[in-house]
Amino acid sequence: MLLTIIVALAIVAAFLFEAWLDWRQIRxxxxxxxxxxxxxxxxxxxxxxxxxxxxxxxxxxxxxxxDVASAALxxxxxxxxxxxxxxxxxxxxxGSGAVGSLALAGVLAVIFSAIxxxxxYVATFEVEQRFGFNYAIMAERRGHxxxxxxxxxxxxxxxxx
Numbered sequence: 001m002l003l004t005i006i007v008a009l010a011i012v013a014a015f016l017f018e019a020w021l022d023w024r025q026i027r028x029x030x031x032x033x034x035x036x037x038x039x040x041x042x043x044x045x046x047x048x049x050x051x052x053x054x055x056x057x058x059x060x061x062x063x064x065x066x067d068v069a070s071a072a073l074x075x076x077x078x079x080x081x082x083x084x085x086x087x088x089x090x091x092x093x094x095g096s097g098a099v100g101s102l103a104l105a106g107v108l109a110v111i112f113s114a115i116x117x118x119x120x121y122v123a124t125f126e127v128e129q130r131f132g133f134n135y136a137i138m139a140e141r142r143g144h145x146x147x148x149x150x151x152x153x154x155x156x157x158x159x160x161x
Contacts, residue, residue, distance in 0.1 A: 015071040055131045066119040
């Protein structure tokens with residue numbers, strides 16, 4: 001029981017620290033959005049600087065949401081008994097030897113990777129597109145070909161700016 005409490009506190013502490021760092025970055029970027037840093041003055045317009053600041057804030061906010069999902073998954077697996085359930089199922093199928101250990105590691109890798117898929121989708125097709133950094137379309141994302149560039153065929157336009 002004590003170990004469970006320690007693990008839960010560690011997950012919460014790690015999440016809170018990451019969230020604090022992200023919100024601190026968001027506040028800093030928002031506070032300095034209105035002026036191009038002196039090191040970049042003359043090379044970057046205020047409009048481009050504000051666009052970059054807004055993009056950074058949007059990505060950080062999405063990152064905080066992803067951190068919430070990851071922390072929740074960690075709690076379910078480590079504190080809620082999900083890991084023990086997975087371990088039992090893997091041992092029943094593959095045994096407790098090397099194959100079972102590899103299978104458990106593989107299943108955990110798939111689970112933790114799968115949690116990022118919706119956030120990657122939003123980052124690519126909503127956030128980046130909103131700021132003009134992404135010209136991919138769904139068919140290209142799904143592997144149906146295409147150059148990844150937007151524009152009229154044969155016009156010489158690529159969509160890149």
